[in-house]
Amino acid sequence: MDSAKRPGVPGRFVVRAVTQVPHRLVLLCLLLLCMTSAQADRVVDEAMAMARVGAAELALNLLAEDMPDPRAEPVRWMEREQARIEILGMNSRWEQVVERTARIPVEMPVEFVIWTRTRQAHALIALGRGHEARDVLRPLIWFGRHNASESWFRSWRRLVAESYDLDDRPEDALTALRRYRFDYPDDVARVALMEAHLLLQLERPREAVDALESVEESEADALRLLARLCAEDLSATDTLEQALARAQAVGRDTRDGARYQAIAAHAVQRGGDTTDGLAIMERALASQRILGEGDEVFHLSADLLWEHYARLGEREANRRQWLLGDDADWLERAAQLHSREPHLSRGILALVALRSPSPSGREQAHRQLGEQLARVEGHGQALLHALYLGEGPFGSPEQVPDPVRHLLVEQALEAGDLATASALMAGLHRPPEGVDPFDWGLRRARALILGGQEEAGIDGLYDVLSDVRRLEADPGDRFMQVMFDLQTVGRHDEALNLFQALAPRLVEARQRRELWFWTADSYRALDEHAQAARYYLRSAMAGNSTDLWGLSARFQAAQALADAGLVDDARALYEDLLERATEPGRRIMLRQRLQQLMLVD
Template sequence: MLRGAMNRRLLLIGIAIGALLGACLPAQAAAERLDLARIEALAKGGAPGLALALFEQHAPASDDMKAWVPWERQRVAIYESQQDWDAIARRASELPSEAPDEFRRWMFRQAAQARLAANDPAGARQWLRRLIFGEQPVRDELAQWQRLVVRSYLAEGNLADAQTALLRYQHDYPARSDVWQVLHGEVLLRAGDNRGAYDVLAGAQSFEGRRLRLLAGLRSGALKPASVLRDAEVLARKLVAHPQDARETWAVAAEGAARANDTQARIRTLEQALRLPQQSGSLMATSADELWQAYDQLAERIGNSARLVIGQDCQWFRKARSLDPADPKAKRSGREKRDAIQARALFAFLTTQAQSARVRAAAHEWLTASLFEEGAIQLVQSLYLSSVRYPEVNRMPTLVRYRLADKALAEYNVQLAGTLLKDMQAPPAGEDESLWQLRRARVLVYAGDDKAAVELLRGLVAERPALDLDFADRLLQVIFDLQAVGRHAEALPLLEAVYARVDNPRMRRELLFWQAESQAGLKHYQNAAELFLRSATFGNSSGGDPWGLTARFHAAETLAKAGLTQDARSVYNKLLAVTDDPRRRAVIERNIQQLWLIERKKSTP
């Protein structure tokens, strides 16, 4: 079975009929079916691009503010989910002057927060100035704006202006709320007044306030490192739904572990922190290099205890495997317990300290496998993509690049996958070279490097005088991707080359159709119509099967675009003669009517 081509064929038949039927429906009816809840569901379901495309088609006009405002709020929510901070600020700058006061204040605040998230504190203050000096606040809005001003100064490390803004806030509002405690405590921590921060944060109930008090207590000596480690871990586990806050809390725990000289706990907490996203301007920054360093420290301690000597690669590697819970066949002593963290520390140590390149490569493999086993994809990315050990992608181990690219594709992170695979000429061990090159080509298309993808595909086709069906099917999937991004000039000769190298009537018939699509994409409508009709009747077919009917319908469309309206009418009439479905007949009859309008326009002087 020709999997890809067959699936695409069935999809086209459905689209050709279903989409055209949709085109016949009044625009008002289509709009009635598409409500805001459905667009919100698309965004939450992982299709924000589609949701935004539907926004452009169906959003109410801004002259109907009552209808327009809820749609605009949802648009901003989608931008926020995509971290498209520039888009939020742009929508705020384009806000209609007749927008309601309450919505305008909300939108300007969203823009300020977006600029802060984009690490543009000065840009945030521009929006905050418009709010503070140009808008009439309601209830506690002014206090919220002033707190954002303080945070903007903190984000750029401007403690003097942050403290000045804080004093102004303290003068204007009762400084007894939890929000005030957090803000004041953070300013004092950044200024190095750890004891003052600890005192100010006394009684704070919010997660952020409790985290900052633990940090202030640790740094001031008011709390013991072991107790901070314990309490921060407990707090972090309660923040599963707030990953950025959780990362900051794990970082506090890691600092507690470091001050307690508990290297294994430090690794445990750093691993947890680096699995999560870090917010810009963080008070508690953690890095992959800290974790590499902690791995090495623990490995040296284990090695010393086991009397291992640098250079004894096999002994070190056997020790690591004996500790790895994922290797139940490894030999271990009766008292030796499995410990994933200790195993990872040894593997990490061997990635740089093993004398044998083979052992270093194996250590990378086992280290990443252990982390992937725990679902720590973000952590592996941090270790290899955000560390001074690997300042450039091409200095990363090949196997790690391949595995990270595989995970990136699974998460639809095409840009990262393209970066990882771009200059990898040779496949990983055990991978078929041709299939590997096809995979690379597809990733390059997704990543926007169409030129490199086309060169790869041309080489794969040129070196084969004949193509078997399985390889041709896989090759077509990448060519379809080129068509999808509008690269018809590159796709067409590839399709022609595949046609010349396959000896299967069904696939050849389909290839004529795909060639016609690219000819139409290039606006070569006469060529496209010929190829559609050849596909419809290929192999002495009458063109009356579903594939043939679809091809003939497309032929009629392209004939009309080529100005050959009589031929288009002839094809449509023949389709009417064999079509019983009332809805499909309505589509064809509508298109015939359009031919009269085309002819009338051409004949009008």
Template sequence: MFYGSLCIDKGALKLTHQKINCLIALLFVSLLGNSWADEKLDMLKNISAAGAPVLTLKMIDQAQPKFDVDLFEWILWEQERYSILSQWQQWDDLLVRIEGLPGDLPEQFKAQVATYKIRAYLEIGQTATARQLLREQLWQPTAGEVTEYQTWRRQVIVSYLKDGRIEDARIAMLRFNQDFDSEDEAWLILRATVLIQAGRYDQAIQILQVLDAWQAELTNLLAQYRSGITSHKAVWDLVKRETTSKELQPGELPTLWALGYYAAQQMSAVDRVVALEQLFMSGMTSPLELFRIPADRLWEAYIEYAQLVGNRSELLVGDDAKWLELAIKATKITPVKARSLFAQLMLRSPDREIINSAAEGYMLSFEVVDESEQNLLNQLFNKSETFSDATGIPSLMRYQLVDLALKRTDIEEATRLMSGLSSYPTGTSRFKWQLRQARVLILGGRYEEGNQILESLINEYREPTAEDTDRILQVLFDL
């Protein structure tokens, strides 16, 4: 089996801007006419696939009828809404939407909603809640007659895998096999995943070798690597080749780089950093459980590589000025090395000035902070346990992250980053920064904190300029 020979439908990938504009125009015409709902939904699916989920959801809001006016069509639109939210991993938004549903809905649709809800809890790591919901569904007298029954049984297996309960997952897998004669691709990949986690690589390879999908081929390659059939060099070379030589399906790029990271565990520290940076720069999560790696693993890789560099350079632990000097020197020639050294200082130095200098240096190590770099920063500082508390993020980095969050219109994340931030960026006035902070906190629901900052500003600026007055009135309006 050769992964490189995989045939890919390129037409299912990104659409051109011209096609997107045509789709939007056609959609508005369709919404004004009497076209069937499934035709409108097909257009929305294309727009979402082109990378415009926010636009798609807004259009659903406009087109979806009230559930008490046309229940059938309302369900069609609602199902598409859940599909889009799941595709773009907006799990919190999905759960909020589901919690607000009316109670008087068809049982078949309620079963579908339960499946989405359970998946959302699995994806955000609340496996105990997911299993409680699964018990509620599976213990119903008529559960076996529901279309979703097999899906729920598989979700039980996934919950065990996420908790590291491999033997429980294996037993649940065997029981599923006994109860159902299922040979669909998703089930075979899940079976192989359990077997790989259990160290039964030969059985996993036997299951996967007859499948052609990229998900199966990469899972098979991981099984071959862990069993010793394929070398780490062969895997690494394939990852480097495939990530640069062809267009990829959504979810394929992060899966490849996760595979590259596994191979790099038998290679050098710098290779591990490179693989993880590329993984998190992709801005996507692998759809396969085996290839999901937490962002904290990159912090660990940075520290490992930085310590190796420090030892080679005979730097003393605690001599942060020398570490910072070495990092700055490495920035242009070996930026990966520089970022590793800067990361070490951000996490280990007790000197606040050194920490902020390291944060600045980390940002300057990128030629440009484009979408890929923003994805990386988002994962490292907003999605990691290392900085689960935003107050631990260097203030200079928090300013940058706030700007990036606001550019994405992510008020929730901007609120988290701005909360408790008493300093302000160099080159801006304290008034403008704190007024902006108050507005973001108010829009993000932290009314008391935003109100306190606003009251302080009003008391301090008793005779503000007309411009300042307009700014304050705008925030008061938001409040």
């Protein structure tokens, strides 16, 4: 078979069985039998419940409280340690799993050591460190067989095979799997899937078809169809027909559907360039987001779609005898085709975007192409993301053309993906056409700050301020919201400098009053309590110091004065607040604060 026509099917299989950890009560039942009386550790149950609803850090802190001595209470200590490792694994904190499991003493009961070492190997594989995983697995296989169940031993053998694949040693992985299949002929389906993945990776599709013989599950069916296409046992036309029919049957928006659509795209690649084929490839690329761990053989590169676009564009250009560089004519033709032949329109735009000698022409083509893609019904946003941020001519945020970056930033912000939004914003220094520079500058600064690029976000806020001399109520409020984000990430020194630059630009007295309060908050966070008290009081006195805002500011000032050691001033403020307070609960709290000051004296 001609290698130039062979679709890329690189990938790794994933061992699924070992990801399901035995329940701690089942694992420790033998240990509990040796106890004369055993009561469930309620802390473990509470921590696991917290972790399941997302409060992993709280759960880990709870487990760390009153940690039992492993020598005095070994069973209780092991139960808590297992819960800790499970919670770390549930949150994919694999480095911590490796570190924690490596410290388990080997003199612990053998069942517990086996469980922790297996979790260590699984974490190492999740981190892509196959060689280290084998270093953990070999002693288990050599010395642990007589102390472990057959299911553990099988899991270790499968993990060894996966570790070889992680190290780009597919032949060794295949050898390990075939030895496993010889020893465990009853485990046919699981091993067949793993073998098929490896054989496709090794470009041995006929053997993959043979390995999948009599395996009927859905993933096997997709693998078999792909292998038959690669082996040329099935024509591209027949493969395409079958793949589309099966994707429709199982649902395009399912994992199985995404697999079949990827196969359809590979068939299209072999069958020639058509607008119908382009539509199929677009849907397939957009559906890649649904695929999961272990679906690498169904992976599609964005390069395939870019190449298909460009070839359609070239065909139209040759028919009309256009020359590269006549960007205006090309872009006008693409606009004319947009409504009735959108895929051909996108082909023309892609060709200009990739090959025009004019930077402005490329930028306009990317803008029009990005806007078209984003509006594709049902999967436009996923397609835009996959085409520009997937494996292809761009592939990373800093390489995406500016007009498309703006579109992707909006998508990322809507999805709450601040890391992607921040990475895309980092290289942008001007807003898109028709967008207010002030609003865009604030969005950019906020995305950078919350996305971890705080210095760039701070510089962005100064850029925004440098372009305005006065801030009315609404823009002033929006700027202050980003300042709160800066305080949230702990950049209080920078917040103070920006508050100072912002103050003379605020038109409304209300906003200046609020600004003094938030300035005080930053001083307090920096343990500069006297300065905090000064600005709380400035905020209180900037308006009616007896209104709700003024009373709140004076209360905060009293606490800051107490923290600064200015006890008499704090007492005076608390006493004045007590005289004005009418709510019983607030009066009780103020008396408690005064009593605390008496203890300081």
